[in-house]
Amino acid sequence: MKANFHTHTPRCQHASGTEEEYARAAAEAGFEVLGFSDHCPWPYRTGYVSRIRMTCEELDGYIAAVHRVREEWAGRLRVCLGMEAEYYPDYVDHLRRMRDQGIDYYLLGQHAMNSEEYPGQWTASACEEDDDSVLRFADSITEGVRTGLYACVAHPDIYLRRRPPERFNRACEEAADRIAQVCIEQNIPVEFNLLGLDCRKRGESNCYPVPAFWQYLSRWKVKTIIGVDAHDPALLRRADLWQEGMDTLTSLGFEVLDRLPVKGV
Numbered sequence: 001m002k003a004n005f006h007t008h009t010p011r012c013q014h015a016s017g018t019e020e021e022y023a024r025a026a027a028e029a030g031f032e033v034l035g036f037s038d039h040c041p042w043p044y045r046t047g048y049v050s051r052i053r054m055t056c057e058e059l060d061g062y063i064a065a066v067h068r069v070r071e072e073w074a075g076r077l078r079v080c081l082g083m084e085a086e087y088y089p090d091y092v093d094h095l096r097r098m099r100d101q102g103i104d105y106y107l108l109g110q111h112a113m114n115s116e117e118y119p120g121q122w123t124a125s126a127c128e129e130d131d132d133s134v135l136r137f138a139d140s141i142t143e144g145v146r147t148g149l150y151a152c153v154a155h156p157d158i159y160l161r162r163r164p165p166e167r168f169n170r171a172c173e174e175a176a177d178r179i180a181q182v183c184i185e186q187n188i189p190v191e192f193n194l195l196g197l198d199c200r201k202r203g204e205s206n207c208y209p210v211p212a213f214w215q216y217l218s219r220w221k222v223k224t225i226i227g228v229d230a231h232d233p234a235l236l237r238r239a240d241l242w243q244e245g246m247d248t249l250t251s252l253g254f255e256v257l258d259r260l261p262v263k264g265v
């Protein structure tokens with residue numbers, strides 16, 4: 001079965017294409033399951049306004065839009081309703097509330113170290129040089145996964161995004177160990193991210209998936225899954241990326257899951 005659980009919508013302000021266009025692209029590319037997982041809104045207590053995610057006011061519209069495509073495509077494509085969310089201890093109740101409102105699954109995408117995404121707070125920036133940040137990142141993944149709220153760790157190698165390959169050091173290995181161990185403990189997969197793979201192929205050589213990370217991670221029996229991370233319907237049609245992801249993971253000996261345990265699959 002071909003399934004993708006990592007799909008955005010224009011509500012996040014950096015994706016294009018309607019839900020209907022994502023569904024059509026997925027069905028035409030041979031997917032049986034399409035999970036929407038747009039960047040989740042946070043009810044910032046400081047009044048901070050994010051430019052990379054929907055607002056809390058847009059949540060109902062997101063849920064309604066995904067329900068609509070689910071009905072329209074019934075019998076041809078199974079549509080799931082999720083979100084990509086960071087782990088911020090102060091806002092875990094917010095994730096629980098959105099689950100009660102109908103969000104069926106969360107991908108743990110730890111883009112920033114703190115809920116307010118000011119420069120320097122981005123995971124990739126914080127971890128570029130600083131080993132303590134690398135370990136702090138791994139600890140937040142560990143704590144987050146242990147909440148039991150997340151079905152998968154999206155781009156677990158995001159902490160290496162700005163690190164030159166020669167700086168994949170012992171701290172980076174230690175972080176990979178911690179991530180693998182908690183995912184094994186909680187029986188959830190790590191994601192091999194195809195949006196990042198496309199960036200790498202177009203010349204952003206530091207972007208995830210980072211070869212040294214996956215090579216190192218392969219000592220663990222951690223489960224994996226491929227995530228398209230579509231911010232444009234066209235990425236769902238990229239059979240070349242899908243195949244390369246599958247080839248990379250299987251050649252390293254990883255088990256590749258074809259689904260997450262999500263309602264509607």
Ligand SMILES: [Zn+2]
Pocket residue numbers: 008012014039231
């Ligand atoms: Zn995004």
Ligand SMILES: [Zn+2]
Pocket residue numbers: 006008084109154229
């Ligand atoms: Zn994403």
